[in-house]
Amino acid sequence: STSISYASSFTPYTGSAKTFTLLEIERATNGFxxxxxxxxxxFGRVYHGILDDNTRVAVKVLTRDDHQGGREFAAEVEMLSRLHHRNLVKxxxxxxxxxxRxxxxxxxxxxxxxxxLHGIDQETSPLDWETRLKIALGAARGLAYLHEDSNPRVxxxxxxxSNILLEEDFTPKVSDFGLAKAASDEMSTHISTRVMGTFGYVxxxxxxxxxxxxxxxxxxYGVVLLELLSGRKPVDMSQPPGQENLVTWARPLLNSKEGLEILVDPALNNVPFDNLVRVAAIASMCVQPDVSHRPLMGEVVQALKLV
Structure with a gap:
């Protein structure tokens, strides 16, 4: 049956990951x-769960049962079991x-x-500038690890x-590797694939x-940095004409004092201007249309540490 072939093909991938029974998962999630x-x-719905030892978990159930979904699951397990970084969800x-599955x-x-920034926590728990910087640096470290330090690189x-989750102290954890791909050894080479990212970030x-x-x-990453700077969504049809796409609107504003005053999130108070200039310069480099003008994530980490 398919479940046996799935199981046998996954056995080598589990690494340090534990294997749970369906009964344990059903118990943890109150029967989904x-x-x-x-x-x-x-590719999946995510449930809150509590394991028998009282560990609180997020259970991602793969909803697609086709061949692509099976491949995705195998890839995700193989990769995730090898990735260990404080800014990645474990x-x-x-x-x-x-x-x-x-x-x-x-x-x-x-x-x-x-x-x-945009949802249910905006009123009760808005992000101040220091917290935004902490998130920007931690998320950059997580991506830099995937790109430059993990094996294989990802x-x-x-x-x-929405894929940068936050702990109580606002330590960011990059999540949802359902679409992740192992990069080839050549950093400059490309992988041809179906375009499957999220509109506004691609x-x-x-x-x-x-x-x-x-x-x-x-x-x-540059789009997320622009969100942290401006408080705006990547695509927002409620904005005035010409301002709906965040990158298109923000790019010309990133290089001048007047532009930054228009760009910066009105919810932010007392942001040191030199900080703003530095973060804006990093964002500007990340969203360059020409790939060769964008930095590597390791370089972004080093630049953010100087802010």
Missing amino acids: KTQNIIGEGG LLGICIEEHT CLVFELISNGSVESH IHRDFKA APEYAMTGHLLVKSDVYS
Whole structure:
């Protein structure tokens, strides 16, 4: 049956990840109760769960049961079990039983950059400048690890504000590797693939050609940096004509004092101007249309440490 072939093909991939039974997962999520749903990610629904030892977890259930979904699941497990970094969400275990395939992650319970900038946490827990800098640096470190230090190196492919989860102290954790791809050894080479990122975050070369580069993630990171600077969404049709696309609107504003005064989030107070200039310069480099003008994530980390 398919479940046996899935199981046998996954055995080498589990690494340090524990294997859970379907019964354990059902118990943890109250039988996959609707009330336990905490989100929908690439290829799966995510449930809040409590394991028998009282560990709180996020259970991602793969909803697609086609061949592509099976490949995605295998890729995700293989990769995640090898990745260990304080700015990446940690995979605790997997469940492959009958037609159910689940990934069990540590639960990061303080929302996401998206929820704090644009969503339910915006009113109760807005992000101050220091917190935004902390998030920018931590998320950059997570991506730099994927690109430059993990083996194999990994392109995230769907980096966005809702995929940066926050701990109680606002330490960022990059999540949702459902679309991630291992990069080839040559940092400059591209992977041709179906374009599957999120509108507003996808780099122009990837959107137009399906050519995926490590630096396509850098572009997406730049979009998130612009969100942190401006408080605006990547695409917002409620903005005045010409301002709907964040990158198009922000790019000309990033290089002048007057421009930055227009760009900066009105919710932010007392941002040191030299800080603003430095972060804006980094964002400007990350969203360059020409790939060769974008920095590597390791360079972004070094630049942010100087802010």
